[in-house]
Amino acid sequence: MSFSSAPLDHMPVIGRVEDFDTRSGSTFERLIFNNRFAIVLACAAVTIGLAFCALRLGVNASFDKMMPSSHPYIENYKANAASLRGLGNSLRWVVENPSGDIYDPAYIATLRELNDKLFLLPGVDRSFMKSLWMPVVRWTEITENGFDGGPVMPQDYDGSPQALEKLRQNIYRSGIVGSLVANDQHSSMVFIPLLERDGVTGQPLDYKQLRDQMQALKAEYEVKGVRIHIIGFAKLAGDLIHGLLQVMVYFLVAALLVTAIIYAYTRCVRSTALVIACSLTAVVWQLGLMHLIGYVLDPFSVLVPFMIFAIGVSHGAQKMNGIMQDIGRGTHRYVAARYTFRRLFLAGLTALMADAVGFAVLSIIDIPAIRDLALQASIGVAILTLTNLLLLPVLLSYTGVGAKAAARAMRSSDGREHPVIKGLLTFTDPRVARWVLLGTVALTLGGLVVSRQLKIGDLDAGAPELRADSEYNRDDTFITQHYQLSSDQFAVIVTNPKNRLDNFESVMEMDRLEQQLRDLPGVQTTSSLASLGRPLTAAGFEGTPKWITINRDPAVLNESINNVNAASPEMVNDGRTVAPIIAFLTDHKAETLSSVVKLVEAFAATHNTADRQFLLAAGNAGIEAATNQTVARANYQMLGLVYAVVIVLCLVTFRSWRAVLVAVLPLAVTSVLAEALMVMLGIGVKVATLPVIALGVGIGIDYSLYLLTVYLSHLRQGCSVREAYRRSLLFTGKVVALIGITLSVAVATWIWSPIKFQADMGILLAFMFLWNMVGALVIVPSLAVYLLKPKAGDIAPAAPAIAGMQLENEALRERPRRVSA
Structure with a gap:
């Protein structure tokens, strides 16, 4: 076959394995292919062992791991956590009487039974649990004989009309309408603070088990005539974990779609099965290693196994395609496997390193859950180096591909171009390329304008991780509508370790x-030692309204604080050194949190002293504000690091700054357009979406690496831009298009996931897979027309692997050695 008609490279066609010199190639290649059986045996043993470990991998979540551990707000919270009970991880159970109000003997009896069972749930911080049946919920009143008070639930309650009327009076006197009792008094709340570890076993709280217990209790008591609404991190985490079972179904559908599309392309069962099997093997190894090093699968790392599978399929399909085309030319399957290994190993290794960087840079985000995701994914990518770059070519050297599939591959690469190939070749025409680049610039500028509106944090009320019509968000809406105090609490931590807080100036x-x-707009109301102490001060002076104030007299003020501590022990610690100011917010949207943070920081800057400090922040909204700041700071820092490392890797591979520009510029366009898409879809940058933005760069470079590796090789051999691109399309470009479309279709199935952030990930990943493919097939050749012209000295030696694509005359001159094939 003459050079002009050969769409691959100049490696000689060797039809018999006896004619191939096993001493050719690099030392690493010889080490792999001359010890094939040992490698296959070792991989099989590792797969079996890690499969057993993967079956034991747990599924859980952690409240602490969702917090940016070294952020000043979180450090302040953790330093004072013992004095801020009830402002961390908690549950809110609202028990509704759908057929009447709460002053119903049957309702009160049901509430008592449920309260007692909730009290005994694992992980409950029982000292700070509140409900109508908890004695810590008290009422206080001033009478002509002095102070009077007691538990809201009468100690002699017997369900009689008189007892119910007394309960009604106590509820009004306690001021809990809007907090523990609904505004319409058709429901009441059980507030349940949680510990991160089970007090009995000492083990981390199992959110899946807790959610199952809660659902069982809910089902048990709803048949008794009440309706139950539950919100809180533990319920949300439990729902997400439960939703993982449904998400796994979408992953299975995606994997089946990938398999079907690859088979439709190859029409070869054995090679398709090996590509899928090696990619699944990488997933098994990754999950098994996660268990061995003590990790669990959580809702935010659930995308990692599929990403490993997707990356593996992408690289595996390139290896399979190269071997198939060589066999179609008449090369023996063993020799074809080694040829493909030589051509594509460095490109594949560089691409996997870029993928690993895309994951690894996530570790700069100071959120343990994201750092765990980064480590787990990096381990998975390292595994792909073994399973898809080494094991797959070895296995294909044994099995080869079907004769019909090889012949079909040869027919598609013998110069009789498909209309799509002819269409893509038009982008090497300078006139067309000019318009493509101008259109790309215009599109990018438009994307930049739109992306300026990108928000940090949640953009929706409720739990944006779930659908708006999910049970959790319906419950959250019910509680917001019927209770005055929302579940979004922002707490300012007031400390005075020396002079204590029971002085007039501090209060x-x-x-x-x-x-x-x-x-401030967005704040429903507030609560603190100061606001709760005012009416209690008046109560000590016959309830006179003029005494609803903060008194300068130390004795009067101290008595007021004592009464606050007795009624609400979470509002000041026993040492009077820590007290929270709690702001109840209308929602936890980014704008609301930002306005609160700005106001408190300005106040603290003016009013902090050497002893008295106003510190941010506690409460679920305070923790989310810290998370938003961490994400905002890490967003562009992370992208900058990803691009920096990708540029370095491309420079090492191509040895040409022009080739680096050609490879990286389409990725930058994808990043800009992805951010614009997030704005249009109402998706904010947060813990769930931040990894996807980085991965789009790390994975997107794969396409350009495979395409440009072959393109540069042919360009250096004297081909024109058009001819070099044609041959690149016929060798690796077809698979770039195949994988881009395949993975886009596969992840698009996530749109129907019950977990909304999973659906958001599916949309973003599908867009990035598809647009990165378009960038590689359209923008890359258009840039190459101007940046990679075949002039002497323009393109330096690309890399050892590309140099290995030259004619191997020594393979024909050396004495052949036999090898088992």
Whole structure:
């Protein structure tokens, strides 16, 4: 076959394995292919062992791992966590009487039974649990004989009309309407603070088990005539874990779609099965190793196994395609496997390193859950180096491909071009390329304008991780509509370790901050030592309204604080050194949190002293504000690192700054357009979406690497831009298009996932897979027309692997050695 008609490279066609010199190629290649059986045996043994480990991999979540551990707000919270009970991980159970109000003997009896069972759930911080049946919920009243008070639930309650009327009076006197009792008094709340570890076993709280227990209790008591609504991190995490079972079905559908499309392309069962099997083997190894090093699968790392599978399929399909085309030319399957290994190993290794970097840079995000994801994914990519770059060619050297598939591959690469190939070749025409580049610039500028509106954090009320019509979000909506105090709490931590907080100056400063917070849009109301102490001060003076104030007299103020501590022990610690100011927010959207943070920081800058400090932040909204700041800081820092490392890897591979520009510029366009898409779809940058943005760069470079590796090789051999691109399309370009379309279709199935952030990931990944493919097949050749012209000295030696694509005359001159094939 003459050079002009050969669409591959100049490696000689060797039809008999006896004519191939096993001493040719690099030392590493000889080490792999001259010890094939040992490698296959070792991989089989490892797969069996790690498969057993993978079956034991647990599924859980962690409240602490969702917090940016070294953020100043979180450090402040953890330093004072013992004095801020109830402002961390908690559950809210609302028990509704759909057929009446709460003053119903049957309702009260059901509430008592449920309260007692909730009290005994694992991980409950029982000292701070609140409900109508908890004695810590008290009422206080001033009478002509002095103070009077007691538990809201009468100690002699017997279900009689008199007892119910007494309960009604106590509820009004306690001021819990809107907090523990609904505004319409048709439901009441059980507030359940949780510990991160089970107090009995000492093990981390099992959210799946807790969710199952809660669902069982809910089902048990709803048949008794009440309706139950549950919100809180533990419920959300449990729902996400439960939803993983459904997500796995979508992953299975995606894997089947990938298999079907690859088979439709190859029409070869054995090679398709090996590509899928090696990619699944990498997933098994990754899951098994996760168990061995003590990790569990959580809702935010659930995408990792599929990403490993997708990356493996992408690389495996390139190896399979190269071997298939060589066999179609008449090369023996063993020799074809080694040829493909020589051509594509460096490109594949560089691409996998770029993928690994895309995952590894996530570790700069100061959120343990994301750092765990980064480590787990990096391990998975390292495994792919073994399973898809080494094991797959070895297996294909044994099995080869079907004769019909090889012949079909040869027919598609013998110069009789498909209309799609002819269409893509038009992008090497300078006139067409000019318009493509101008259109790309215009599209990128438009994307930049839109992406400026990209928000950090949640953009929706409720739990945006779930669908708006999910049970959790319906429950959240019910509680928001029927209770005055929302579940979105932002707590400012007031500390005074030396002089304590039971002095007039400190309490007045707390009152000033409360007043400013109450005037802020997005804040429903506030609560603190100051606001709770005012009516209690008046109660000590016959309830006179003029005494609803903060008194300068130390004795009066101290009595007021004692009463607050007795009624609400979470509002000040026993040492009077820590007290929270809690702002109840209308939602936890990014704008709401930002306005609160800005106000409190400004107040603290003016009013902090050497002893008295106003520190941010506690409460679920305070923790989310810290998370948003961490994500905002890491977003562009992370992208900058990804691009920097990808550029270095491409430079090492291509040895040409022009080739690096050609490879990287389409990725930059994808990043800009992905951010614009997030704006249009109402998706904010947060913990769930941040990894996808980085992965789009790390995985997207794969396409350009495979295409440009072959393109540069042919360009250096004297081909024109058009001819070099044609041959690249016929060798690796077809598979780039195949994988781009395949993976886009596969992840698009996630759109129907019950977990909304999973659906968001599916949309973003499908867009990135597809647009990176378009960038490689359209923008890369258009850039190459101007940046990679075949002039002497323009393209330096690409890399040892590309140099290995030259004619191997020594393979024909050396004495042949036999090898088992």
